Amino acid sequence: PLAGSSCSSAVPPEEYHPPTEPMNFFDTAGSFKTLAKFVRDVPVPDRNGYILGDEFLPDSQCTPLLVFVNSRSGPQQGQVILTQLRRLLNPIQIWDLADGGPERVLESFSALSRLRILVCGG
Numbered sequence: 546p547l548a549g550s551s552c553s554s555a556v557p558p559e560e561y562h563p564p565t566e567p568m569n570f571f572d573t574a575g576s577f578k579t580l581a582k583f584v585r586d587v588p589v590p591d592r593n594g595y596i597l598g599d600e601f602l603p604d605s606q607c608t609p610l611l612v613f614v615n616s617r618s619g620p621q622q623g624q625v626i627l628t629q630l631r632r633l634l635n636p637i638q639i640w641d642l643a644d645g646g647p648e649r650v651l652e653s654f655s656a657l658s659r660l661r662i663l664v665c666g667g
Contacts, residue, residue: 611661
């Protein structure tokens with residue numbers, strides 16, 4: 546779940562609805578009605594590989610948290626901070642600035658209308 550609330554970044558299992566009729570690999574669409582059975586609403590990842598958006602949050606009051614950690618600054622405790630935060634939060638929310646700047650992650654998380662950002666030194 547995304548921290549800051551009981552939000553989730555993925556489609557919960559109870560929201561997944563499998564096809565009503567079993568289909569096999571060799572099924573073909575012989576009509577529009579048959580073709581409609583093959584159509585699935587699948588979220589498309591952005592160019593950074595993230596699938597994010599307000600539609601995945603349980604309600605409009607959720608505010609996900611994004612954390613940036615500079616693991617190379619301070620008394621070199623960044624790896625400890627990263628490990629602890631990744632245990633507490635969804636690892637997708639934690640970004641080590643030693644792996645690159647925040648631009649790519651901020652671009653992906655900009656799909657959310659509400660967002661809190663925490664920046665930590667090491």
